[in-house]
Amino acid sequence: xxxxxxxxxxxxxxxxxxxxxxxxxxxxxxxxxxxxxxxxxxxxxxxxxxxxxxxxxxxxxxxxxxxxxxxxxxxxxxxxxxxxxxxxxxxxxxxxxxxxxxxxxxxxxxxxxxxxxxxxxxxxxxxxxxxxxxxxxxxxxxxxxxxxxxxxxxxxxxxxxxxxxxxxxxxxxxxxxxxxxxxxxxxxxxxxxxxxxxxxxxxxxxxxxxxxxxxxxxxxxxxxxxxxxxxxxxxxxxxxxxxxxxxxxxxxxxxxxxxxxxxxxxxxxxxxxxxxxxxxxxxxxxxxxxxxxxxxxxxxxxxxxxxxxxxxxxxxxxxxxxxxxxxxxxxxxxxxxxxxxxxxxxxxxxxxxxxxxxxxxxxxxxxxxxxxxxxxxxxxxxxxxxxxxxx
Numbered sequence: 001x002x003x004x005x006x007x008x009x010x011x012x013x014x015x016x017x018x019x020x021x022x023x024x025x026x027x028x029x030x031x032x033x034x035x036x037x038x039x040x041x042x043x044x045x046x047x048x049x050x051x052x053x054x055x056x057x058x059x060x061x062x063x064x065x066x067x068x069x070x071x072x073x074x075x076x077x078x079x080x081x082x083x084x085x086x087x088x089x090x091x092x093x094x095x096x097x098x099x100x101x102x103x104x105x106x107x108x109x110x111x112x113x114x115x116x117x118x119x120x121x122x123x124x125x126x127x128x129x130x131x132x133x134x135x136x137x138x139x140x141x142x143x144x145x146x147x148x149x150x151x152x153x154x155x156x157x158x159x160x161x162x163x164x165x166x167x168x169x170x171x172x173x174x175x176x177x178x179x180x181x182x183x184x185x186x187x188x189x190x191x192x193x194x195x196x197x198x199x200x201x202x203x204x205x206x207x208x209x210x211x212x213x214x215x216x217x218x219x220x221x222x223x224x225x226x227x228x229x230x231x232x233x234x235x236x237x238x239x240x241x242x243x244x245x246x247x248x249x250x251x252x253x254x255x256x257x258x259x260x261x262x263x264x265x266x267x268x269x270x271x272x273x274x275x276x277x278x279x280x281x282x283x284x285x286x287x288x289x290x291x292x293x294x295x296x297x298x299x300x301x302x303x304x305x306x307x308x309x310x311x312x313x314x315x316x317x318x319x320x321x322x323x324x325x326x327x328x329x330x331x332x333x334x335x336x337x338x339x340x341x342x343x344x345x346x347x348x349x350x351x352x353x354x355x356x357x358x359x360x361x362x363x364x365x366x367x368x369x370x371x372x373x374x375x376x377x378x379x380x381x382x383x384x385x386x387x388x389x390x391x
Contacts, residue, residue: 031341032094032388033357034078037378038067040352045069047080047097048376052340052385056359060377062097063090072118073384074141079118081105087113089128091141094386103146105130105137119170119177121200125151127177129167134160136167136179138203154203159183159194159215171228171237173264175200178237180228181217189224189244189254195262208267221271223256229291231316237262238316240289240299243275255281259289259299261316273299273314273321283312283323290337290345291316296362298345299323300334309334311347313367326360326367338383344370348380355379 031052037060038045045067050058068083077100080090087106090099105115105128114132120141121127128137134157143149159165159181166182177198183191196217197206207216222241229238243257259273275286283301287309291297297316301323302309311329314321335348345360345367357380359371 028390029076029387030390032386033338033340033346033383034071034073034094034386035357035376035383036069036071036080036381037355037376038069038381039378040355042067044378045381046378047071048378048380049094050357050374050376052342054371056371056374058374058376060375063092063099070117070382071384072120073386074120076387076389078384078386079141081115081118083116083131084112084114087115089115089118094388101143101146101149103143103149107150116168117170119172121172121177125200127154127170127179127198129170129179131166131168132164134164134167136170136198152203154198154205156181156196156205159196159217161185165194168226169228171230172200173230173237174235176206176264178228178262178264179217180225180239182224182226184224188247189256191223193220193222193225193239193241194218195220195228195239197267218262218267218269220260220269222258222260223254225257225260226287227289229289229297231291231294231297234294235264236294236316237264238272238289238291238297240286242285242287242302245285252278253281253285254278255285258286272316273323275301283310284308288335288337290339292339292343292345292362298326298337300337307331307333307351328369329358329367335380336382338385340385346383348383349373350379352379357383 033050035048046064047062048060070081072079077093082088090102106113112132113130116131117129119127124140126141128139136154138152157163160183166184169180179196181194194217225241227240239260241257244254246252255275258275261272262269284303287300287302289299295315295317311326312323314323333351335350338346347358349356356376357374361368361370
């Protein structure tokens with residue numbers, strides 16, 4: 001299916017094409033959100049494509065598939081990553097629902113690679129992070145054949161006793177790939193998370209410190225880390241971790257997570273936002289973070305399941321930030337966060353009866369509602385932004 005006629009018909013994208021979109025003064029491009037979605041009962045999944053400006057019209061239920069998926073932008077194209085048991089990645093040009101390719105994320109003999117993300121270094125080089133394997137694949141995201149897709153690998157087996165360090169996220173900053181590892185044992189967060197640092201010119205691991213264990217990476221003051229976010233224009237990278245969720249049948253959180261800050265130049269790390277302890281945990285578990293700029297960021301604190309999430313604003317530039325709950329976004333069913341090219345915050349709404357997205361701006365020291373609700377039909381999992389060709 002070619003989406004270009006649909007996109008051309010959208011009045012907001014036509015407005016963007018006249019100079020208001022992410023393509024700047026180029027009349028041939030506009031910004032759109034690509035959204036991974038799932039059915040409320042996890043029985044299926046699909047992709048939504050949404051205008052990144054008013055009136056935020058959505059095209060839903062594109063490229064249906066399983067529910068364990070994520071999306072990642074490649075600029076004017078995007079990738080759909082199918083995780084557990086599917087183990088494949090597909091590339092789509094932004095104006096089409098026909099994949100350019102679909103490639104396996106497993107080598108011969110591997111049982112479950114469980115790909116989590118792809119980190120783009122250039123048009124011909126990227127890093128495929130595989131949660132079920134210790135080996136990051138170095139890939140050519142523009143490869144015309146599956147045989148040419150994988151070009152190398154980086155093995156991080158040393159970071160966990162079972163040989164699988166649960167690689168969950170990555171970000172490139174200053175010519176270095178920062179790789180986040182949970183280091184779980186039978187799904188339990190029994191040890192600190194780690195960040196390995198890879199030189200993207202050589203694909204060799206950098207020694208960030210000397211440890212008796214021999215591990216070269218950055219030990220985190222957090223357990224069960226889930227996401228890395230670069231602070232624009234600064235040396236810092238933020239790490240968010242919900243901590244250990246506890247075990248059956250009580251599932252009482254350990255509150256050993258929060259938000260940490262890594263200096264990308266000297267690898268110093270400190271706890272920026274503490275999630276508390278078993279007695280006092282004012283935000284609950286911190287489950288996602290998004291950064292607008294060096295003095296404004298957001299996180300979601302969760303005190304349970306269902307409508308138990310609250311959106312908080314904080315200043316990551318402060319030594320001890322004081323998070324503030326965002327008015328109108330307390331005790332709701334919230335999921336992931338994303339920042340669009342215009343610096344607006346996209347918040348996933350995960351209520352089973354009314355899943356969708358909200359878009360927030362900021363003025364006069366408080367949040368403004370740019371778009372209260374965008375109906376995505378299915379529950380949004382994650383959001384990224386692509387540049388859509390209009391001709």
